[in-house]
Amino acid sequence: MTITQLERTRRAAAVSEEDIRRALGAVLDPELDEPITDLGFVRSVAVSAGPEGTQAVVHLRLPTSFCSPNFAYLMASDSKDVISALEGVEKVLVELDDHHDSDLINAGLAADAGYRGTFRHEAEDSLEELRQTFRRKAHTAAMERCLTDLLRKDPGLSETDLGTVRLQDLPAARNTEALLRRRAALGLPGGGGAIVFVNHEGRPYPPGDVPMALRRARATRISIDGNAHFCRGLLRTRYEGSGDEQVHRPEGAEAADHHNLLPFTVKEIHS
Amino acid sequence: MYSKDGENYFIVDAHIALWDARPENQSNIHGKQFIDCFYDYHRNLGPDEEHWSYEEFLYQGGERLMKDLFEDGYVDHAIFQPAYLREFYKNGFAQVEEAYDLAAANPGKLTYNHCYDPRDGEAGLDRLRADHEKMQFKGVKLYTAEWYGESRGFKLSDPWSYRYFEECRKLGIKNIHIHKGPTVRPLDRDAFDVADVDHAASDFTDLNFVVEHVGLPRLEDFCWIATQEPNVHGGLAVAMPFMHTRPRYFAQIIGELIYWIGEDRIQFSSDYAIWSPRWLIERFVDFQIPEDMTEYAPITTAQKKKILGLNAAKMYDIPVPAELRLPDADETTTGPRQPERADLAAA
Numbered sequence: 242m243t244i245t246q247l248e249r250t251r252r253a254a255a256v257s258e259e260d261i262r263r264a265l266g267a268v269l270d271p272e273l274d275e276p277i278t279d280l281g282f283v284r285s286v287a288v289s290a291g292p293e294g295t296q297a298v299v300h301l302r303l304p305t306s307f308c309s310p311n312f313a314y315l316m317a318s319d320s321k322d323v324i325s326a327l328e329g330v331e332k333v334l335v336e337l338d339d340h341h342d343s344d345l346i347n348a349g350l351a352a353d354a355g356y357r358g359t360f361r362h363e364a365e366d367s368l369e370e371l372r373q374t375f376r377r378k379a380h381t382a383a384m385e386r387c388l389t390d391l392l393r394k395d396p397g398l399s400e401t402d403l404g405t406v407r408l409q410d411l412p413a414a415r416n417t418e419a420l421l422r423r424r425a426a427l428g429l430p431g432g433g434g435a436i437v438f439v440n441h442e443g444r445p446y447p448p449g450d451v452p453m454a455l456r457r458a459r460a461t462r463i464s465i466d467g468n469a470h471f472c473r474g475l476l477r478t479r480y481e482g483s484g485d486e487q488v489h490r491p492e493g494a495e496a497a498d499h500h501n502l503l504p505f506t507v508k509e510i511h512s
Numbered sequence: 513m514y515s516k517d518g519e520n521y522f523i524v525d526a527h528i529a530l531w532d533a534r535p536e537n538q539s540n541i542h543g544k545q546f547i548d549c550f551y552d553y554h555r556n557l558g559p560d561e562e563h564w565s566y567e568e569f570l571y572q573g574g575e576r577l578m579k580d581l582f583e584d585g586y587v588d589h590a591i592f593q594p595a596y597l598r599e600f601y602k603n604g605f606a607q608v609e610e611a612y613d614l615a616a617a618n619p620g621k622l623t624y625n626h627c628y629d630p631r632d633g634e635a636g637l638d639r640l641r642a643d644h645e646k647m648q649f650k651g652v653k654l655y656t657a658e659w660y661g662e663s664r665g666f667k668l669s670d671p672w673s674y675r676y677f678e679e680c681r682k683l684g685i686k687n688i689h690i691h692k693g694p695t696v697r698p699l700d701r702d703a704f705d706v707a708d709v710d711h712a713a714s715d716f717t718d719l720n721f722v723v724e725h726v727g728l729p730r731l732e733d734f735c736w737i738a739t740q741e742p743n744v745h746g747g748l749a750v751a752m753p754f755m756h757t758r759p760r761y762f763a764q765i766i767g768e769l770i771y772w773i774g775e776d777r778i779q780f781s782s783d784y785a786i787w788s789p790r791w792l793i794e795r796f797v798d799f800q801i802p803e804d805m806t807e808y809a810p811i812t813t814a815q816k817k818k819i820l821g822l823n824a825a826k827m828y829d830i831p832v833p834a835e836l837r838l839p840d841a842d843e844t845t846t847g848p849r850q851p852e853r854a855d856l857a858a859a
Binding site for chain 2: 272304305306307308309310311339341342360362363364365366367368370371374378453456457459460461463464466467468470471474475477478479493495497498
């Protein structure tokens with residue numbers, strides 16, 4: 242074996258299927274605000290050794306053929322970006338399967354045509370504003386979860402009192418961590434003295450506006466949780482076995498969402 | 513009519529279809545993808561014992577529809593809401609002629625709503641006038657994500673949409689049902705966004721705008737615009753079956769709707785043939801908000817009666833026996849309803 246061959250083998254081995262999946266864990270469904278790997282959207286990952294490094298082929302799948310094409314494109318192009326950024330990757334092919342715009346999106350990705358190059362006359366600007374809209378919704382929902390937790394725990398609190406709660410008043414819990422992540426995504430401060438209940442620009446609400454703002458935030462949270470579980474369920478219906486690859490989402494979970502946690506039962510056999 | 517525990521419910525199914533998605537009517541792969549998507553909804557949200565075979569699901573015909581709704585399904589009156597989908601199906605997805613003929617043969621039981629596409633321009637306006645002269649419909653169903661040549665959708669705030677609303681006004685078509693779906697241009701924005709409904713409802717206050725699927729997946733945006741516009745209503749198509757798979761989510765949907773738009777502007781729909789009305793009605797009458805959801809008041813029998821039929825009957829002037837009628841709630845026309853009823857902190 243020559244040095245060059247050795248070097249090639251080393252490089253190819255450097256990026257494994259595991260590495261690719263880990264990288265894909267950074268790609269979020271912008272609407273559901275969750276990694277595509279947790280949602281079961283990654284259908285397959287294959288790696289092979291190429292002359293200059295690893296070649297990766299990734300197939301993505303979505304809950305319906307008519308999931309919004311802009312979000313579908315975002316997830317597919319983000320997937321290609323995070324894999325391309327891995328050291329030792331020579332070539333990446335990302336394909337979206339079974340979508341009404343699969344041909345268009347896959348051709349655009351293969352040619353690195355970008356969003357406008359892919360959708361041509363259907364695109365006006367960029368998807369940044371759209372991403373921002375959903376970052377704000379994710380933050381709103383995270384805020385509501387934390388504040389409603391407080392309200393349920395402390396019957397002495399009124400809705401109006403929630404307008405002055407600070408980050409340091411929140412317990413160290415999953416919902417608080419999630420809120421801090423979403424604040425960071427919007428560029429909002431994460432210090433303990435910061436007010437929790439703020440709009441997307443970081444401004445608190447006047448006391449009189451707090452209850453209504455909380456009710457609006459609640460509707461946003463209900464919507465995101467409902468959509469997240471509905472999309473998961475539809476994926477399981479569409480692709481048999483895909484539930485095994487979904488990570489359980491506790492927010493908004495109901496009995497039907499514990500599909501992969503139910504004990505396996507065997508019907509009685511009567512002879 | 514449905515009766516349970518001494519209570520009688522007048523039932524209006526406000527969103528039904530008579531479709532043909534059989535392969536010979538599909539124009540391309542999208543026709544198959546569309547009905548497959550519906551079939552996944554059917555299988556995912558409905559109880560196992562209510563599942564149909566794929567073949568049954570592709571086409572039902574008028575006879576089966578009449579049986580499922582009126583013989584087996586407790587429905588007193590149902591309203592067709594056609595989605596034409598001209599780019600996906602050769603003779604359209606909704607069978608417009610067949611539905612119209614069926615409604616004409618059963619005027620006491622069926623109301624035919626029409627559909628149009630504002631991208632048809634002047635010629636479409638002529639067609640709308642001619643169709644209305646023949647069919648005399650009171651409502652239309654608009655599917656804003658419908659494909660049309662290079663276009664993949666339109667908005668209710670587009671200039672041509674307004675021209676058509678003006679024509680509706682002249683013709684006496686007062687109920688505009690809207691279905692939102694993905695792939696509305698431009699793609700840079702949220703395709704499910706209901707902001708265009710807000711514009712249209714503010715400018716055509718004499719028309720009713722019924723947002724189907726209560727804006728799902730944008731329940732929050734729907735509630736926010738609907739609470740401000742007294743002529744915006746919510747249709748429960750697709751939301752109803754969550755009662756089975758996700759009862760807590762369904763409780764939140766109903767709780768939010770009653771809070772933001774009140775009990776007089778919510779309409780029951782089975783979305784037949786995706787689901788059949790029988791089990792939905794039975795379960796809705798039995799349904800209650802879980803006790804631990806103290807942020808919502810329990811749903812009352814009167815509210816259920818309004819949602820299951822009285823609200824849509826009022827909008828469509830469908831005669832309701834006097835003993836089954838109920839007065840409107842004494843509530844504000846805009847803004848949240850009786851917020852003190854649903855105050856989490858007070859619980």
